[in-house]
Amino acid sequence: MTLPNGWEMVVGLEVHTELRTTTKMFCGCANAFGAAPNTHVCPVCLGLPGSLPVLNVRAVDLAMAIGVALHSRIGFSTFHRKNYFYPDMPKDFQISQYDLPINSGGYLALLDGSRISIERAHLEEDTGKTTHLGASGRIHGAERSLVDYNRSGVPLVEIVSGPDIRSSTQARLYASELRGILIATGASDGRMEEGSMRIDANVSVRKSGDPFGTRCEIKNLNSLRSLVRAIDFEALRQTELLDDGGVVRQETRHWDDAVGATSTMRVKEEAEDYRYFREPDLVDLDPDSAWQERIRTSLGPMPAERRGALLDRLHEPTSAQRDALEVVVDLSLDAYVAAALDAGLDGALAIARAANELAGDIEHLGNLTSEAFVTTLSLESSGALSATQAKTVLTELLANGGDPASIARAKGFEQLSSDSLGATVATLIDEHPDEWARYRDGDDKLAQFFIGQVMRLTSGQANGKAVIAELQSRR
Amino acid sequence: MATPLRREDVAKVAKLARLSLSEEELDTFTEQLGQILEHANDIAALNLDDIVATAHPFGLINVVRDDILVPCLPVDDVLGMAPDAEDGRFAVPRIMGEAP
Amino acid sequence: MKSAVEIVRDIKQGATTASAELERSLEAIHARNEELNVFVHVDETAARETAARIDERVVQGEDPGALAGVPIALKDNLCRIGVPTTAGSRILEGWKPPYSATVVDLLLAAGAVPVGTTNMDEFAMGSSTETSYYGPTRNPLDPSRVPGGSSGGSAAAVAAGMTPISLGSDTGGSIRQPAALCGIVGVKPTYGLVSRYGLIAFASSLDQIGPFATNVTDAALVLETIAGHDPRDSTSLPEPAPSLVSVIESGVAGKRVALVRELVDGADADVVDAVQRAADALREAGATIVELSIPECRLGLSAYYLIAPAEASSNLARYDGVRYGLRVDAEDVSAMNEATRTLGFGAEVKRRIMLGTYALSAGYYDAYYGQALKVRTQMIDAFRSAYREADVLLGATAPSVAFKFGEKMSNPLAMYLSDVFTIPTNLAGDAAISVPFGTGEAGLPIGVQLLGPGRSEAQLFAAGRVLELARESS
């Protein structure tokens, strides 16, 4: 979307990602989603009197991995207390990083060739979850609220971009590229719907070239789609406001996906005085070069690199194939595709099967070896299996594992390959003498007629190429 | 050198700290805190630009633990402490604003 | 009353039993607790069970532990699973921790027998035990006077012969000052030597748990038991507990002891005199005495009364009525938090929370908290250089003997000044011990303070032992 009257939107994103650790940031409770309320809590994450935090080394490793992937400066950092009262926060302060974050600076390169600067990526702890009882289920008009502290103390990394984003499309590219990186580093599962990746957007508008305008922070963006819609709505709201001679008030706004609009949540004038100060219960963090090196070397290639690697092996890929390729890399299916290419199979076919059949049952990839994937695709391109059959075999492999050939046999696919197909074609020729005559006289269009008939008789199990071969052998 | 403490400063601070003060409390606290801060002006006045704060007196750094599970508290003990609870959660009266 | 060392020896030799020693302790408590308000909670049944288990182990020929059968009193800010722990505050009235402090686990493992929890200034904020929600504790030596604070109950328990040893916590003098006012030994260990896990926090960067005892050796024995690295406290020193008792007779011959001007200036004449006589006693024992000035000490009080309240304002935010402790109902959460905290906290705690909130708030941080942290760095450096010139520093523990009730309650600053000699050690993170030495006004005890660099406890106990012997011989 382009803004009217020469307005330009200026967007910066704050992404909170939960880290995939076994335990919480400062205690040994499980970092797990969806357990019964308050069953993953201890004196530390409940903020009981006398309890003390001890930093989870895995959280530091993952934060540094994110820093490496974002080309950040990793270095000496401290923990601070951010003081404010809120019932989902057991100590009524959040342990976060303030003036000395573990990762500062860096950038993220997007698919459209642009580069978004990263200001910082710091460690902090998550809060508990509140449920609002009464009318709406929303916080407003709720009679009372209930708090579950299972999420309290779950490690987070907050990644703050520079105000470099100029369109909702670019914001989406940034978010999905970052998501890919978080998954590739093993830092996060990137599940926005489960809240393990949460995005706040700082949106302002200006006439291009002018200094930045007053920004509003948009919260409650639970999907890439709502991110795009919210940014477009907010930017438009601000331009209309300004065009009517109004002023933008610096505030936090809430995105309502159902209504498709943002509304005032908190005016910044009421901003809290957080009284940040060094967390005296933790010591400073100073990862030496050996520690940083260990993280660097443990990292595999990032999505951009992996996309490039596959792209190079495709002959002038279509945009559809490029899109499929993104899915393949996002879901880390590139190993399968690479194996297929190594086996000399058609890259387009490999990407299509991976982006559809494999992507469709991602939870069961464990059942599918890349050998089995390659074998299945070889059978398909040799004509031994039809496209439909190959897909069925892949689905079966994902569901229960096993060997492609025996699955195909078990499903009675191969009978169609040789003799039985010949018989079917012979019968059809007898039943349709006129059509056969015209075909034999060189009217190749009739081949489609016979293929259609065979498909009908074999309920789609036949292989088009094989039928043509069969017809030609009788011409 | 900091400005002397005013009544409204104490009122503001009390609000931040979630404490309510009566009028006379406000007066006494303003006077008493004023005295203490006045005493503290001996350091507020110092020029210490070249001095850095010390985090741990013996310079401990990089104290971490392994990412290993430790048993949690029994949920009954947890909710047993709660002034008010409902279906496994801590219950509180209505929350006026979203978290910052 | 028998010392802890004697009790352990007799129990191991079968000359007495843990149960018998416990009964003696409980009798003493019954005799005077009403009058003195030392214990806020006594768990006789649990104590009897613990003592019985010790006796059983002795019968079985097992090693009952370094503190086998020694009754011990614990300050009301040390969490013990299932035992009411309130930090002297109404806001935690009746709260039973679902876990125990590391020191409690260590004591129980060593065979000690906790008899109850002792009264304290609310959240350890005070120097007289008058700010406790559960009423003031009286000084066993003169019930018209305060026992000092904030660990007044733990000091009084030992001074009244209710238990031979007890634990307190020292943030700005809360062990040493009451030890001095009650005529017993009190130790503030090196920051990080004893785990703070399970100690209800006042000021995290200053708090340390330490022992009270009638004599230096008992204090050393207790500290040996509770010291050592704890993976649950990030600020805990990496090394295991030091041996202290084995070297307690090593004396001070050839040691350099410095009498620090700023640690006696402004003290009552009889206190100054006692410190001088302590210096003489140490010289007698072969130490060389020098005089030293550490001007930074004069800034200690101001720095402390910004740093400690700042940390406290954050540490005490969690008492909001949501998860545990007191709740005063109200229309919405904020109002509930405010009503709860307003009723649950006493005046001194409110004063410090507001002071700390102000010191950290936008526009004042640099002038107050920021400056205080830098002064703290200067304090650390000043003491480090002092310890290049002397092995041990000597001064008064408190400016005067035990004062009367109400004397300082109306004037916070006057109350704060009673910690002027003890605060610098907490800011520096170093170790210090208060040993009774001589008497002053109305025959009340005077405590002298021995200070050493971090991890110098062995040396301090040896010096303290020298003063103890000098006192006995005089």
Ligand SMILES: [Mg+2]
């Ligand atoms: Mg944050």
Ligand SMILES: [Zn+2]
């Ligand atoms: Zn926990």
